[in-house]
Amino acid sequence: MSVDLNLINHVPVANRIVERHFSEFPVYLRKESIRAHRYKLHVQPGIEFNLSLTGTATYVIGDRIYRTAPGQLLVFPGCVPHQVFVDDNAAYRRAVICVDDATLRQGASPYPGLPSTLHWFDNDCCRQFQLQMNKFSAIKQIALLMHKERKEQKKGWQQMLLAQLLSLTVIVERMVEEQAVACTRAVPRYATRELADRCCSYIEAHLYEDLSLNNVAPVFHVSPEHLTRTFKREKGVAYYQYVLLQRIQESKRLLLAGDDTSLTDIAYALGFASSSHFSRTFRSVTNQTPSEFRLQSHSGTPC
Structure with missing residues (x-):
């Protein structure tokens, strides 16, 4: 789809919804269907994990454009201006997990293993992954369980939610390492x-x-x-x-x-x-x- 330049050339706005949720808990969750809209670029604190579930969409993140399809995961810093755009006659479903990594790195998290699994995150870089089916299913299930815990808020829901987040960050950490190995492996010219x-x-x-x-x-x-x-x-x-x-x-x-x-x-x-x-x-x-x-x-x- 073509992206309306009028929507991406304006000064980005702050995402107050995410900011408000972060003041209560360092994880914000959203699962939604999106149709064509006129929203402008926005920014927020932390890291955004964006899993495409059905349909296709175009993401503008900083000065780059990413075309996404089901089974793809985008991970990027919320401080980089971004927005998702959908074709006029299309529907797009996604699961969004925003993480206040600054709070987690300060040791405020009741789940101490989390900060160490975020060392791969580059605050200037957007990463796009085409997930294998087992990873796609695993991350979908993680998002589902996180939403369930957040909605029901039973005893210990914060620990349960952060435990699922730890699983997610470990999966992504492994994929980042796999990408790094593939990129740095020296391959000579072949016959x-x-x-x-x-x-x-x-x-x-x-x-x-x-x-x-x-x-x-x-x-x-x-x-x-x-x-x-x-x-x-x-x-x-x-x-x-x-x-x-x-x-x-x-x-x-x-x-x-x-x-x-x-x-x-x-x-x-x-x-x-x-x-x-x-x-x-x-x-x-x-x-x-x-x-x-x-x-x-x-x-x-x-x-």
Whole structure:
């Protein structure tokens, strides 16, 4: 979608709602559906964790624009001007967790392990993660439990809520470390066949992540153009077609694993724009819909 410059060129406003909640407790929670709006950029203290649940949206954070889809997590400092924008005819659902990290770092938290799990946070940096399905499910569950504790406020709810927050920060801390290892690993320039082979291995190991050429090419210290030409020449199939085929294979594994995972969750986890897009692509490759494949596999008929 296009972002109205009039909305992002104004001086950002303070988010008084978050500030007021932080005066009572160092965690603010929100789970909501958003449609098109005319809100301007805003700022608030602390760290914001923003989990996309359904639909797509555009986030303006500082001087950068992020396009988000279900299964993606944004983590950024609240002091950086930000806002989410949604297409006129679209609906977008998200879970938001804002954390007053300054209070937690001062030792005011009754859960002392929290400050040590926030050491990775950079007050100038926005991080975007494409979550694997298990991490997406885990973080969704954490957000759900945090909302439940906050709403019911039973005895010890603060400790329970902070315990869930600790789980969230540890998950993110691990993902940050994984990203750092991937970025700092020295990778020499490869011969064309070895480059294509290693690229295949990388794709198969990172099916739940952003596999755009612009993201993958730097891993091998080559340009996107060089990678796509080499891949097609050595493998006889276009790079994006190979990614698509591997994701369809992975979706088959998930479909065979059980009925508790919805087609929508599988679609979003593997980077498809929607469940209908996933179903169309699956059928074009297998001549079956995902539902037909799942039903046939459970009936014992060879797929």
